[in-house]
Amino acid sequence: MLEIVNLSKSYSSFHALDGVSFSIERSSFTTILGPSGSGKSTLLLAISGFVEPSAGDVRLHGKSLLKVLPEDRNFGIVFQGYALFPHLRVGENVAFPLQMRGRSRSEIHTRVRGALERVKLLDLIDRYPRELSGGQQQRVALARALVFDPELVLLDEPLSALDKNLREALRDELRRLHSEIGMTFVLVTHDQEEALELSDRVAVINRGRLEQFDTPSALYETPATRFVAGFLGKSSLIKVAVGKPSGDKILLAAGGYVFRCPARQPIATAEGLLMLRPEQIRLVDEGGTAAGNLVPGKVTDRSYRGAEIVVTLATEVGELIVRLPTGNMSAAPALGQKVLASWDEQAGWLLPAVGG
Amino acid sequence: MAVAARLTAGGRDLRALAVLLLPSAALIAFLFILPVALVLALSFTDPDVGLDNYRLLVENPALGRIFLTTLRITVVTVLVATFVGYLVAYRMLHAGPREFRFILFCLLIPLWTPILVRAFAWVALLQNNGIINGILMDLGLLDGPVRMVRNELGVLIGMIHVMIPYATLPIYSAMKGLDPRVMQAARSLGARPWSTFWRVFFPMTLPGVGTAMILVFVISIGFYVTPIVLGGGTVVMIAEYISVQITETVRWGLGSMLATVLLAVVLLFVAAFRRLTILRQGVS
Numbered sequence: 068m069l070e071i072v073n074l075s076k077s078y079s080s081f082h083a084l085d086g087v088s089f090s091i092e093r094s095s096f097t098t099i100l101g102p103s104g105s106g107k108s109t110l111l112l113a114i115s116g117f118v119e120p121s122a123g124d125v126r127l128h129g130k131s132l133l134k135v136l137p138e139d140r141n142f143g144i145v146f147q148g149y150a151l152f153p154h155l156r157v158g159e160n161v162a163f164p165l166q167m168r169g170r171s172r173s174e175i176h177t178r179v180r181g182a183l184e185r186v187k188l189l190d191l192i193d194r195y196p197r198e199l200s201g202g203q204q205q206r207v208a209l210a211r212a213l214v215f216d217p218e219l220v221l222l223d224e225p226l227s228a229l230d231k232n233l234r235e236a237l238r239d240e241l242r243r244l245h246s247e248i249g250m251t252f253v254l255v256t257h258d259q260e261e262a263l264e265l266s267d268r269v270a271v272i273n274r275g276r277l278e279q280f281d282t283p284s285a286l287y288e289t290p291a292t293r294f295v296a297g298f299l300g301k302s303s304l305i306k307v308a309v310g311k312p313s314g315d316k317i318l319l320a321a322g323g324y325v326f327r328c329p330a331r332q333p334i335a336t337a338e339g340l341l342m343l344r345p346e347q348i349r350l351v352d353e354g355g356t357a358a359g360n361l362v363p364g365k366v367t368d369r370s371y372r373g374a375e376i377v378v379t380l381a382t383e384v385g386e387l388i389v390r391l392p393t394g395n396m397s398a399a400p401a402l403g404q405k406v407l408a409s410w411d412e413q414a415g416w417l418l419p420a421v422g423g
Numbered sequence: 424m425a426v427a428a429r430l431t432a433g434g435r436d437l438r439a440l441a442v443l444l445l446p447s448a449a450l451i452a453f454l455f456i457l458p459v460a461l462v463l464a465l466s467f468t469d470p471d472v473g474l475d476n477y478r479l480l481v482e483n484p485a486l487g488r489i490f491l492t493t494l495r496i497t498v499v500t501v502l503v504a505t506f507v508g509y510l511v512a513y514r515m516l517h518a519g520p521r522e523f524r525f526i527l528f529c530l531l532i533p534l535w536t537p538i539l540v541r542a543f544a545w546v547a548l549l550q551n552n553g554i555i556n557g558i559l560m561d562l563g564l565l566d567g568p569v570r571m572v573r574n575e576l577g578v579l580i581g582m583i584h585v586m587i588p589y590a591t592l593p594i595y596s597a598m599k600g601l602d603p604r605v606m607q608a609a610r611s612l613g614a615r616p617w618s619t620f621w622r623v624f625f626p627m628t629l630p631g632v633g634t635a636m637i638l639v640f641v642i643s644i645g646f647y648v649t650p651i652v653l654g655g656g657t658v659v660m661i662a663e664y665i666s667v668q669i670t671e672t673v674r675w676g677l678g679s680m681l682a683t684v685l686l687a688v689v690l691l692f693v694a695a696f697r698r699l700t701i702l703r704q705g706v707s
Contacts, residue, residue: 115607115611116611117607117610136610137607137610137611138610138611138612138613138614138615139613140611141613142611143611143612144607144608144611146604146607146608147604148602148604150602150604150605150607150608151605151608152605152608152609152623152627153605153627154626154627154629163609163612163614163622164612164613167612167613167614167615167618168613211612212612215612215613
């Protein structure tokens, strides 16, 4: 429905965006994810029409939007900091886009009430924004962006100003809202958890470039670059020499050990990085045996997180991070204890050693 | 218990603060409040004890006229200076750094120039054989000179010129404090530039406009030098009239009565206007 085509934006010598392309499906929830300064805000401003791209195109239903003014794009935007009208009451804020479209009084009345009911703020319709909490303001901004049935709802870091509990509650609400009304949502965030949890698709942006555009599970399990692997969740990276594929496995050599990993994608280089997610690694007592890949190591750090214990191992192939559920009291090893780390030959993902 | 402890600590702090503030408070009371109070008291005691001076306000129509002239000039000055100030501030908000510095320079230069110099400069510009009349006649736009000094127009031009920086700066600071994303939000919601300005930008700048209007009003109503020079005796504002009572006719009672009334008008106006702007600020 919305296509970002080879979009670039430069400010004198600085490339804020560099040839970004992806497309957003109707009714999907798409997230633009990146660290601060990655160009994701520039991308949002280019989609909404406040920044004119240096090259490339933004197309809606196949038609270029470049000549279309922001006020004509019909996108509902929830700005960072919400940008509510401070001199207007909640109801008047939500009515604003309808008034601008010349809707009738009675239609405005019913729609405003409907939108506020949807975000559970109907009883605050006569308040001023400054009388509301951050979470309530955020929901007013959301109601205002939804009330006129926009083509697209753009959310710029909508949850970043809120504290953790509220953020999680609003995250659930956002997901519920999206599935209820079936509009196309585009979220801009630096929070990888938010991106993984909410989105159908995530565009990972780094230094103005699109690193990967894929589903959350594909990004987490099969990242295209080292940046994506590191930005989404924790992982251990083992530098390996890549051998020839044998059957559906590839042989990898590192520090005198040989590992097997699934031959899922061709690796052209002789060097690679074997990525292991913390939950893929199990610990076995020293002297024990286990199937799959094995490497001995020593516990150098352990941190208790309630549902899990995160253990760091020093091994001959580098540092490994292991996540152990605390539910089973078979107990995490003590600091300094020697253990064997093991993982399935089905687990692991090979990344190119250079780039990213 | 903690609250009680804090209260006593607060009490101790307050007492210490009072002791520290006492010398400066006494100084202000002695050098400022006392003289003003004495002058104001004169209006009830000179030449006789009573309200005789205040009766003049009703009995002498000339006094009412002077007050009316003063108020009329002040109100026009407030309206025009605030309007021009709004335009200048809006331009400053959207100017590049070089243009911004230029506008700011143009605003500050007059503030650094003595008010007497500015008044006489306006006389030179505006008088019948002055530059402005000369240019207009040379261009054939006028047959004879238009009277622009020694009348209310001259006083207004001079006062508005002095007041424009006072109007511009509070308005600019109000505009500068706005979150530009709010205007972007208005556009994204479908507002054309005209609606964005009138429905969103302008209402949000009203507290600054209110501050500017109070400031210009309070300064303008007591203007002295500019009306004397540019009014040339034909336009008498209240400050000049008071000065005449004190220094020339030596009717201190009358002069201080007028000063008291002026002070009351200013305080009433500010209180009334404050209420308005507080309403506005309550919104922003």
